[in-house]
Amino acid sequence: MDAMWNTEQPRDGFGPDPFNPYPFARPVTYVGGRSKKQLRAEIQSTCPKLPGVYGMWDRKGQLIYVGKSKALRSRLLSYFSAANAEEKAGRIIAAARVIQWETQPSEFAALLREQHLIRTLTPRWNVQEIPKRQRPVYLCLGRPPAPYFFLARVPPKDSVACEGPFHGAGRMSRAVDALNKHFRLRDCSSQQTMHFSEQLSLFQLEHRPGCLRLEINTCLGPCAAGCSRGEYDRQVAAAKSFLEGLNAEILVQLQDSMQTAAERRQFELAAHARDSLQVLEYLHRKLLYLAEVRRTYSFVYSVPGYDGSGIWYLIRNGEIADRLVAPQCTKTFADARPELRRWAAELEGSDTATTGQASNGLYPHTLSLVARWFRKNKDEHQQTFLPSQAGHKYRSAKANPRRYTVVG
Structure with missing residues (x-):
């Protein structure tokens, strides 16, 4: 299988994740096969039904496609469906020899990771194969x-x-x-x-x-x-x-x-x-x-993780501005207080809340992703709060923990 890999591509992972606040990288698995049948069998036996991102490499070791799913195994197996043989999914899997996936704690985290990987790695089927229009x-x-x-x-x-x-x-x-x-x-x-x-x-x-x-x-x-x-x-x-x-x-x-x-x-x-x-x-x-x-999306967004690795995202002017490990106990909440105070000052210094004028941060491309996410998942607004309300949110979450629902 080593011969299928281009050394310029990350062998054991997709590279750094700017939206992961944890000191460890997310779990990564890769499988290979010389035929679609072999690949399908490997995925069926090893891929979990968890949220995450995946990448596909061709016989030359080139990354050709990156995708995401809230249920990785179901999504990857769909590529092998006879109904998709002539579609884009069928053409991608026909060229794939190695498939790698990285689990993410939530669907929202998977969305952010997918967008980042497409922008940084520019896989052929995500970029070049899309008509310019x-x-x-x-x-x-x-x-x-x-x-x-x-x-x-x-x-x-x-x-x-x-x-x-x-x-x-x-x-x-x-x-x-x-x-x-x-x-x-x-x-x-x-x-x-x-x-x-x-x-x-x-x-x-x-x-x-x-x-x-x-x-x-x-x-x-x-x-x-x-x-x-x-x-x-x-x-x-x-x-x-x-x-x-x-x-x-x-x-x-x-x-x-x-x-x-x-x-x-x-x-x-x-x-x-x-x-x-x-x-x-x-x-x-x-x-x-x-x-x-x-003008209105400046808050902290609390997202639980299926494996307990929840994340608090700072959303400023509609864009992802920062993230931290969701506090799990009194000590971790105390450790998070300095960062939360900095977040509060950052939101107070935002002129968009009053003027509506655009102000791009480090990740301006996340604006549309955030907008689409909350438009599609309106109930998620209930998981947002201001940094000054973090103590109440932490105590409420500790008393009534919100669990991530695993699909399938």
Whole structure:
């Protein structure tokens, strides 16, 4: 079996887990076989019906797929179903020679681990084999000295604002085009030199714009001294407010443009405005929802583990910000107090609770995961509390322990 492994891939595990607060790694098991029949038999006899993540390696030792499940054995056995032979699952298992799984204390922990592994290991069937139009993208505002809207697969660290992920690359590309035109932001190459109006000397020659957008009034023209830095920054601020769900002016303007064009029988212009409006209405709804999550999701989330390894997650502005071992006794609760005080200060220092403005932390990609989790599992809100309420939560949990239900 050793020959099937690429030494660049983790042999005995998937690597570090930033969301595991325990001093030990989660249990990992791997099985191998030269045929689907052998692999299935190994899984049937050794894989538990517990939450966790799994990875599949091909004959060359390349990691080709990562997944998660709240019942690992049931999920892995489903790949061998005759009904899936021609589907994606069937094609993945046909190429697999080694399968590795790592149990997680809960389904929520498995979700976080899966997302982290896909982002860091980029398995082929999770990334390359997905059509570009279906890959998630982030809508970003940034790239100095003249920021503008653009799409990115990974949230950049130096952007003015960033939100997502969104699905539908084609739809999002149309949204970016409409947003840059409405806010009159550039969309030119990073190689294009910017010349703001205050940078011109008395005898300096005029700079020619790099495209026609300045002439047709869809760009302020920072490349040709068409605006001052202050004028451009004001447009960036307005664009940022749209990204934060605070500014819907563009929707009103597009609606008016569509109606005016239709009244003048300019049907092509009306259709273009309609298409842009549909894309941006979808985007605005999503931005409003994410802004609400950022504004209201700042708390501690208590998640029990099937093996007693519960975790308290700090969720700040809708994102996972930190985690600690769920206190099990008086001593462990006392040990957790300094961290809980730090968490309380961190939440009090968050301006999102009052302004609704986005503030990305270390794991901005967890925002949508957290939002989907609580939307799907509404009862889980009962397991959230503020750091100042941790003592009451600990005593309540000790008196009435919440057990993790193992599927199957």
